[in-house]
Amino acid sequence: MLAAAPQGAVSLDNFRLMEAPVPEVAQGEFLVRTLFLSVAPVMRQYMIDGAGIELPLRPGDVIHGRGVGQIIESRNSDFPVGTIVHGKLGWQDHAISDGADDKLMFPVGSRDLPHSTALGVLGMTGFSAFVGLFDIGQPVEGETVVVSGAAGGVGSIAGQLAKIAGCRVIGIAGTPEKCDMLTEELGFDEAVNYRSGNFAQRLADATPDGIDVIFDNVGGSVLDTALARINRYARVVSCGRISQYVDGPNHALANWWRIGENSARMQGFFVYEYRHRFAEAEAKMADWIREGRLRWREDVLDGFDRMPEALCRLFEGRNLGKQVVRVADPLSDAELGL
Amino acid sequence: MLAAAPQGAVSLDNFRLMEAPVPEVAQGEFLVRTLFLSVAPVMRQYMIDGAGIELPLRPGDVIHGRGVGQIIESRNSDFPVGTIVHGKLGWQDHAISDGADDKLMFPVGSRDLPHSTALGVLGMTGFSAFVGLFDIGQPVEGETVVVSGAAGGVGSIAGQLAKIAGCRVIGIAGTPEKCDMLTEELGFDEAVNYRSGNFAQRLADATPDGIDVIFDNVGGSVLDTALARINRYARVVSCGRISQYVDGPNHALANWWRIGENSARMQGFFVYEYRHRFAEAEAKMADWIREGRLRWREDVLDGFDRMPEALCRLFEGRNLGKQVVRVADPLSDAELGL
Incomplete structure (x- = not known):
C-alpha cells in the first residue's frame, strides 16, 4: 500500500506492506490468486495525482497495478476456477473481481507460453507496442523507424514489430549493454546510446534517409533530437x-x-481504446513468438515484498526488458480440486 | 523579381521590378493576363531556402506566387480564351502555362462571385481552412475550437467553418480591432488578444470546457499557451x-x-495533397457565401508595383483578411475578340 506520495524520485519508504484477510467471494465474483505483478513508470503518477482514468492514491490505498493470476474460487460462470487471467489486480497477492468495468479481466489466450507474457509481450505492454506501431505509426516496408526507450518493455517489442514490417529499425537506449541487446538479441539494425557524446550526429549517421516513424517512449531531449530528422509525412507515436x-x-x-x-x-493513444484489437494482437504476436521472430526479455524479481524495489529499478534504468515480480506459482488441477 | 534574399525581416529592397517581353504561346500553351496576385508568409522562405516543393530563389528569379488571371491567348483547347483561372502565376503581369504539373491552373467555378475569391476563400486559402479543419481537425458539434492567427486569411475562414460545424469558436489575434472584427463581423464566440496582458488566464476564461481543436496558424508561445488547455483526444491542426x-x-x-x-x-498538412477535395470545398463554401454564412475580408492594394509592400504588411500584422494586389481588370468579350 501507499505510505506516502513521492517527493521527487520514488523510494522504498513510499510503501508499506499490509496484511488483510482474503475477502469473501459474493455472487458473480471470483477470487484471483496473483502469480505475477508488473511495474510501470505511470505508477509514480498514480501515487501523486492520478493518471488517465486512475484517481490519485491516498496513504493506505493499494497501489494500482496489473497482474496475471489464477482463479481459485468462483461464483461467476464466465470465469471458472483454474482460468488464468490478466487485469488490474493491484499490488496484492489475492484480488476479488466481477470481471466488469474497472476490474476487467482478460483470459490468457496462449497458455502454451509462459504466464508472465500476459504482463509483457502478450499483455498491455505488447498491445501498446502493437497498436502504437501499426495503428498510429503505420510503418511501410522500407521506411526508417526509430524507437526511443528501445530496451524497455514496450520499446523492445515495437522495434521487433517494425522489423517484421520490413523496416530499417534504430533503437535508442541509455547503456552500452542495452544497445548490444538490441542489435545482437532483438535484431535491430542499429542502436544509439543517447548518453554517450555526439548523440545528434550519431543518430544522423544511423538514419541517412531520415526518419519516417518515431516510436517515442521517452520524450524530452531524445525526442527533440529525433524530430530534427523526420521526413515528410512522418508519424510520431x-x-x-x-x-x-x-x-x-x-x-x-x-x-x-x-x-x-x-x-x-x-499522436498519443490510450491502449484501452483499442480493446477491439487485442485479440488480433495476441494471436499474431503469439505466432511470431512461436516462429522465433519476436523475442521478449523479462527482468524477474522473486517475492511480493520486492514490488517497491522493482518500481525503483525502472527509474534507475536498471531493468533489461519488462520488469515483473513473481508472487506465486500456479496451483495444479489437483490442488484446485478439479 | 528577387534582388537579394532577406536577412531577417523582408524589406522593400529585397525586390526589383524588371520588364521583359510577353513570351510567344507555343502549341498546348496559353497566355494568362494577371488580374490579382496574393502574398503569403511562406514567400519569405522561398527567398531564402525554398519551402515544400518550391526550390530556393536566386537573385533575378521571378518570385513564386499564386494569382488569378484571364486567358487572353490560347493554343490549348482545354483552356479557351476568356477562361478565368487561378494558379501559380508568379509575381508577373502575364504568365505562360500548359496547365500541367508545376504550372497547374484551376478554372474558377463560381463566376458569380468576385474573381479575387479564387485567391482567398475559394482558392488555396479557403481550401487550406476547409481541409485543415474538416479533414485534420474533425470538429464535432458542441466542441470548443481555438483558432490562432484568426484574423488572417486562413484563420478567419477556419473559424467561420467551425461555427458552421456547430462549435464554440474562440479566435486569437494581435490587435483590438482584429478581435472586434472576429466577434462583430465573423461570428466568433469570443476573441482573445495575445498581446495584451494575462493571455493564458484570458484564454482559460474563454475556454471553460478546455479545447478540443486548435487550428494553429502561428505556432510558438501562442500555440504553447493553447496546448495547456487541450482535452483528451484533442486535434491540433x-x-x-x-x-x-x-x-x-x-x-x-x-x-x-x-x-x-x-x-x-x-498534424501538419500540405494542401495540394488534398486536391481531390477542392471541388467539394469550393462548391460548399460558395453556397455558404451566397447564404451569407461565410464572409471574407480582403485587404486589396492596387498596382503590381505594390507586391513587395503587400508582403511586408503580412509580417507587420497590418493586413485585415487576405492580402491581395489588384493588377488589372478583366477584359470584356469584345476586347478579347469573342
Whole structure:
C-alpha cells in the first residue's frame, strides 16, 4: 500500500506492506490468486495525482497495478476456477473481481507460453507496442523507424514489430549493454546510446534517409533530437514520456515546428481504446513468438515484498526488458480440486 | 523579381521590378493576363531556402506566387480564351502555362462571385481552412475550437467553418480591432488578444470546457499557451507558423507532452495533397457565401508595383483578411475578340 506520495524520485519508504484477510467471494465474483505483478513508470503518477482514468492514491490505498493470476474460487460462470487471467489486480497477492468495468479481466489466450507474457509481450505492454506501431505509426516496408526507450518493455517489442514490417529499425537506449541487446538479441539494425557524446550526429549517421516513424517512449531531449530528422509525412507515436515523469515537463521541444513543416503527425493513444484489437494482437504476436521472430526479455524479481524495489529499478534504468515480480506459482488441477 | 534574399525581416529592397517581353504561346500553351496576385508568409522562405516543393530563389528569379488571371491567348483547347483561372502565376503581369504539373491552373467555378475569391476563400486559402479543419481537425458539434492567427486569411475562414460545424469558436489575434472584427463581423464566440496582458488566464476564461481543436496558424508561445488547455483526444491542426518565419524556431514548446498525455494529435498538412477535395470545398463554401454564412475580408492594394509592400504588411500584422494586389481588370468579350 501507499505510505506516502513521492517527493521527487520514488523510494522504498513510499510503501508499506499490509496484511488483510482474503475477502469473501459474493455472487458473480471470483477470487484471483496473483502469480505475477508488473511495474510501470505511470505508477509514480498514480501515487501523486492520478493518471488517465486512475484517481490519485491516498496513504493506505493499494497501489494500482496489473497482474496475471489464477482463479481459485468462483461464483461467476464466465470465469471458472483454474482460468488464468490478466487485469488490474493491484499490488496484492489475492484480488476479488466481477470481471466488469474497472476490474476487467482478460483470459490468457496462449497458455502454451509462459504466464508472465500476459504482463509483457502478450499483455498491455505488447498491445501498446502493437497498436502504437501499426495503428498510429503505420510503418511501410522500407521506411526508417526509430524507437526511443528501445530496451524497455514496450520499446523492445515495437522495434521487433517494425522489423517484421520490413523496416530499417534504430533503437535508442541509455547503456552500452542495452544497445548490444538490441542489435545482437532483438535484431535491430542499429542502436544509439543517447548518453554517450555526439548523440545528434550519431543518430544522423544511423538514419541517412531520415526518419519516417518515431516510436517515442521517452520524450524530452531524445525526442527533440529525433524530430530534427523526420521526413515528410512522418508519424510520431507518443507512447511514453519517462524523461518527464520524475522532474516534470522540464525539456521544452525546440523542433516541434518540424511536424507542421513536414506534414507530419504526432499522436498519443490510450491502449484501452483499442480493446477491439487485442485479440488480433495476441494471436499474431503469439505466432511470431512461436516462429522465433519476436523475442521478449523479462527482468524477474522473486517475492511480493520486492514490488517497491522493482518500481525503483525502472527509474534507475536498471531493468533489461519488462520488469515483473513473481508472487506465486500456479496451483495444479489437483490442488484446485478439479 | 528577387534582388537579394532577406536577412531577417523582408524589406522593400529585397525586390526589383524588371520588364521583359510577353513570351510567344507555343502549341498546348496559353497566355494568362494577371488580374490579382496574393502574398503569403511562406514567400519569405522561398527567398531564402525554398519551402515544400518550391526550390530556393536566386537573385533575378521571378518570385513564386499564386494569382488569378484571364486567358487572353490560347493554343490549348482545354483552356479557351476568356477562361478565368487561378494558379501559380508568379509575381508577373502575364504568365505562360500548359496547365500541367508545376504550372497547374484551376478554372474558377463560381463566376458569380468576385474573381479575387479564387485567391482567398475559394482558392488555396479557403481550401487550406476547409481541409485543415474538416479533414485534420474533425470538429464535432458542441466542441470548443481555438483558432490562432484568426484574423488572417486562413484563420478567419477556419473559424467561420467551425461555427458552421456547430462549435464554440474562440479566435486569437494581435490587435483590438482584429478581435472586434472576429466577434462583430465573423461570428466568433469570443476573441482573445495575445498581446495584451494575462493571455493564458484570458484564454482559460474563454475556454471553460478546455479545447478540443486548435487550428494553429502561428505556432510558438501562442500555440504553447493553447496546448495547456487541450482535452483528451484533442486535434491540433498545424497549418502555419508565422511566429517562426522571421527569427527561426525561437520558441521551444513546453507543453508538447500534453499531446501524448491526452491521446491527442498534432498534424501538419500540405494542401495540394488534398486536391481531390477542392471541388467539394469550393462548391460548399460558395453556397455558404451566397447564404451569407461565410464572409471574407480582403485587404486589396492596387498596382503590381505594390507586391513587395503587400508582403511586408503580412509580417507587420497590418493586413485585415487576405492580402491581395489588384493588377488589372478583366477584359470584356469584345476586347478579347469573342
